[in-house]
Amino acid sequence: MRDGTREGEKKPSQPPEMLDRPSIRPYDPTTGSINLISSVDSIIEFDNLFREITTGLPIPIRVGSILRASELAYPNWGIQVTDENRAELEKRAADFYKQDAEEGRLGTYEGDELHRLKKGLSAPKEERMATHIARLIKEMVLGSVKAIDPIRILDIACGSGRLSSSIATALSEFTGVLDRAEFHLVDYSDKLSKAENNLKAFGLNIVPHPMTDDQFFATNRENFNFVVSLSHLHRRPFLASYLAKVYSRMSDDGVLMIGDWHSALCQHPSQVYLLLQNMGLEHARLNRFDELFGPLHLSAGADRFNDPELAGVMDQYKYWRDMFAGLGEKRYEGAMRLRIMSAFTTNKQLMEEMDKAGFTTHIDDIRMAFPRSALPNAFPIRMKLGSDSAAVTVAMKKAIAR
Amino acid sequence: MNTQEWPRGERMRLAERIEELQKIDAFLDEMCEGLAMTPGSIFRIAGQYLPNWGIAVNRKNESWIWERSRSAYYAEWEGGTGDANTAIEKAIEKAGLEYGNKDMNDVLADTVVRLLHDMSKTIQDKTRDFAIIDVGAGTGDTTLAILDAMQSSEVTEALASKCHFYILEPSFKRLGNVFERLEEHPLKPRKTLISSNLEEYLRTVRRESFNMVVSNAVFHHMGFLSHLRLLREGLAKNGVMVIGDWHTTVWQHPAYVAPILRKLGASEMNVRKFESFFNVRKGDLETVESGLTPKQLEANRQMLAYVTALADELRSVGAKSKLKFLEAHESLENRLGKLRAAGFETDMDELKANYSGFLNMKSNQRHLYHKSDIACVVAVAKTKK
Numbered sequence: 009m010r011d012g013t014r015e016g017e018k019k020p021s022q023p024p025e026m027l028d029r030p031s032i033r034p035y036d037p038t039t040g041s042i043n044l045i046s047s048v049d050s051i052i053e054f055d056n057l058f059r060e061i062t063t064g065l066p067i068p069i070r071v072g073s074i075l076r077a078s079e080l081a082y083p084n085w086g087i088q089v090t091d092e093n094r095a096e097l098e099k100r101a102a103d104f105y106k107q108d109a110e111e112g113r114l115g116t117y118e119g120d121e122l123h124r125l126k127k128g129l130s131a132p133k134e135e136r137m138a139t140h141i142a143r144l145i146k147e148m149v150l151g152s153v154k155a156i157d158p159i160r161i162l163d164i165a166c167g168s169g170r171l172s173s174s175i176a177t178a179l180s181e182f183t184g185v186l187d188r189a190e191f192h193l194v195d196y197s198d199k200l201s202k203a204e205n206n207l208k209a210f211g212l213n214i215v216p217h218p219m220t221d222d223q224f225f226a227t228n229r230e231n232f233n234f235v236v237s238l239s240h241l242h243r244r245p246f247l248a249s250y251l252a253k254v255y256s257r258m259s260d261d262g263v264l265m266i267g268d269w270h271s272a273l274c275q276h277p278s279q280v281y282l283l284l285q286n287m288g289l290e291h292a293r294l295n296r297f298d299e300l301f302g303p304l305h306l307s308a309g310a311d312r313f314n315d316p317e318l319a320g321v322m323d324q325y326k327y328w329r330d331m332f333a334g335l336g337e338k339r340y341e342g343a344m345r346l347r348i349m350s351a352f353t354t355n356k357q358l359m360e361e362m363d364k365a366g367f368t369t370h371i372d373d374i375r376m377a378f379p380r381s382a383l384p385n386a387f388p389i390r391m392k393l394g395s396d397s398a399a400v401t402v403a404m405k406k407a408i409a410r
Numbered sequence: 411m412n413t414q415e416w417p418r419g420e421r422m423r424l425a426e427r428i429e430e431l432q433k434i435d436a437f438l439d440e441m442c443e444g445l446a447m448t449p450g451s452i453f454r455i456a457g458q459y460l461p462n463w464g465i466a467v468n469r470k471n472e473s474w475i476w477e478r479s480r481s482a483y484y485a486e487w488e489g490g491t492g493d494a495n496t497a498i499e500k501a502i503e504k505a506g507l508e509y510g511n512k513d514m515n516d517v518l519a520d521t522v523v524r525l526l527h528d529m530s531k532t533i534q535d536k537t538r539d540f541a542i543i544d545v546g547a548g549t550g551d552t553t554l555a556i557l558d559a560m561q562s563s564e565v566t567e568a569l570a571s572k573c574h575f576y577i578l579e580p581s582f583k584r585l586g587n588v589f590e591r592l593e594e595h596p597l598k599p600r601k602t603l604i605s606s607n608l609e610e611y612l613r614t615v616r617r618e619s620f621n622m623v624v625s626n627a628v629f630h631h632m633g634f635l636s637h638l639r640l641l642r643e644g645l646a647k648n649g650v651m652v653i654g655d656w657h658t659t660v661w662q663h664p665a666y667v668a669p670i671l672r673k674l675g676a677s678e679m680n681v682r683k684f685e686s687f688f689n690v691r692k693g694d695l696e697t698v699e700s701g702l703t704p705k706q707l708e709a710n711r712q713m714l715a716y717v718t719a720l721a722d723e724l725r726s727v728g729a730k731s732k733l734k735f736l737e738a739h740e741s742l743e744n745r746l747g748k749l750r751a752a753g754f755e756t757d758m759d760e761l762k763a764n765y766s767g768f769l770n771m772k773s774n775q776r777h778l779y780h781k782s783d784i785a786c787v788v789a790v791a792k793t794k795k
Binding site (some may be wrong): 016124132135136139140141142143144147168169170173174177178180182202206208209210283295382383384385389391392393395 | 495496504506507508509511513516517518519520549551554555558559561562563564565566567568591593594595596712776778779780781782
């Protein structure tokens with residue numbers, strides 16, 4: 009559609025400046041008090057108002073649902089997670105990410121200029137993260153106290169097999185190692201068949217699981233020596249419950265390796281507001297943001313983060329700036345939408361959640377299990393000097409921690 | 411008069427004079443005009459295969475052929491791949507080679523770091539720096555892969571401070587990208603960026619300047635030996651070279667090309683003309699393939715899957731690209747032979763015995779795929795004499 013909306017996306021019935029005062033919001037302007045929203049219906053209503061801020065923009069970028077952010081950040085956005093609403097919010101959050109995958113299936117996704125632009129900005133570092141994970145697995149396989157046989161690897165949201173291809177490359181150096189490896193590939197999208205095709209030349213033992221990771225964890229009862237994922241965990245808002253599921257599927261000597269993007273950008277409304285402002289969003293839309301969050305977004309969110317974490321936020325700003333520059337003046341007609349809100353955490357938060365879930369992230373514990381492995385000084389392994397933005401984080405199931 | 415024995419035993423006179431060579435390229439251009447992708451100049455292929463295409467290389471024509479080969483590649487690079495990018499991506503994916511270049515960089519990086527680690531253990535190498543030149547660096551993937559390999563272990567991390575990387579890449583724009591990427595690497599590498607092409611730069615550089623040459627997926631654009639000789643001169647005593655590259659023999663004989671022309675939509679009459687011009691007969695392909703190893707056959711199958719997929723893609727979108735499909739791919743054996751001829755030691759026993767970096771290495775060749783020659787990393791050293 010020429011006004012930038014597309015089918016399925018609600019077109020604002022009147023210009024943003026004419027919209028009514030928000031029917032629901034976490035703070036009361038009359039008293040100045042903040043009351044976090046906890047009823048599911050109210051959260052949905054509030055979230056819809058938030059999403060409308062960018063509805064109909066001519067560029068294919070939207071804020072997306074608040075529920076896409078990390079659960080850890082929900083209170084900053086005015087939402088309270090309770091025992092009563094947790095399951096429903098978790099389901100709804102997962103559905104929003106499923107929507108991304110569905111859009112990916114539509115139309116010209118693979119040849120899509122937007123897809124290419126996104127890939128161009130993220131693939132170089134993702135490929136490097138894949139290589140780091142692959143080298144760690146190789147070292148651990150070779151340096152384990154007891155021989156790992158079979159080597160059972162679970163690649164969650166494997167996409168077209170980038171990570172498994174790196175692992176196969178690393179393991180192929182040693183005769184016979186690949187023969188005892190089993191690659192379990194989980195992916196919901198049609199990329200799974202591409203992964204199988206990309207890995208064919210290695211002659212791997214592949215077990216494809218064409219389903220979501222949630223479906224996999226709900227139905228599969230096998231254990232794995234290595235659970236790996238690349239650029240996926242930031243799509244899992246409920247990190248604690250997700251890590252618990254992963255933990256339950258790991259063997260006693262199991263190691264979890266996550267290559268992912270990290271940023272505190274979506275952890276506080278003030279940072280997202282700043283991004284929208286830099287995007288050149290109209291005043292009316294920004295005013296709407298103000299009305300929804302009031303003092304919540306005015307309170308500084310960035311002061312709780314250290315330098316690498318702040319650098320991570322800056323990197324994400326740069327990502328969006330490059331995205332705008334890449335889109336230029338061209339009118340985008342594709343099906344895909346890019347959403348700002350994601351469940352990014354900082355590395356520190358991720359490691360704390362891993363520890364809470366029963367893993368150990370301490371390098372000395374890991375060294376004791378793999379005494380002959382050449383490992384780095386510490387985890388995470390950062391891809392960029394002084395920045396948290398892209399890193400490989402490693403955790404081991406505590407059962408064998410010495 | 412130069413002749414070549416054809417697979418079926420006939421002897422044919424080979425074209426030698428410049429005018430004859432020009433006519434061959436003109437024939438290819440004319441015959442393939444309008445196709446979604448064209449072969450490009452015949453002189454893009456590896457020099458040792460030219461006789462199979464009816465061409466003799468001699469002292470009188472070699473510099474002309476060399477220059478023609480070089481300019482044919484430059485013309486393509488300058489023209490860029492433009493709208494063909496999507497088709498290339500899809501074709502690579504269909505051929506199952508999506509991560510080939512990246513994975514080959516990783517293998518190359520592991521080899522480099524292992525060599526540096528062992529080289530730096532010897533008494534004379536303990537305190538000195540290593541000058542490493544990345545030839546045809548593109549956007550810096552190879553150097554970054556080396557740095558990442560160093561970063562992956564506390565044992566090798568310290569190597570980074572001993573290395574100075576010389577990044578050689580003709581495109582200034584790409585060098586800018588390399589600079590940005592290296593600046594932000596956690597190991598803070600020392601670096602010098604050089605915007606030049608390989609041969610021009612090496613002719614100006616002091617002899618024995620580098621301890622190591624690294625290069626990935628570049629040499630299959632260089633059909634002749636000259637760059638290898640120059641690289642040897644640029645290497646210091648005991649210097650080593652690690653090359654990752656694509657190895658196939660699909661352009662060794664015109665019999666491979668006729669089916670591709672059909673795929674690209676050439677008329678049957680034109681394909682026949684092609685076969686007649688290059689003296690391709692029924693059974694030639696089988697004869698040529700009977701001399702190949704299983705790994706070479708698999709490599710050719712993978713390469714043809716890529717080219718065929720690319721032809722399909724380009725035809726399906728009706729695109730006419732500036733892509734040229736002939737390249738200087740050669741068999742791994744041929745490459746090793748060229749390296750030896752240029753003054754590199756390729757024998758693993760000799761390397762182990764005479765070069766500290768190879769002491770703990772099992773093999774100086776590493777195939778990315780066990781059953782195929784298509785992607786391989788080779789480490790060699792400058793011969794003592």
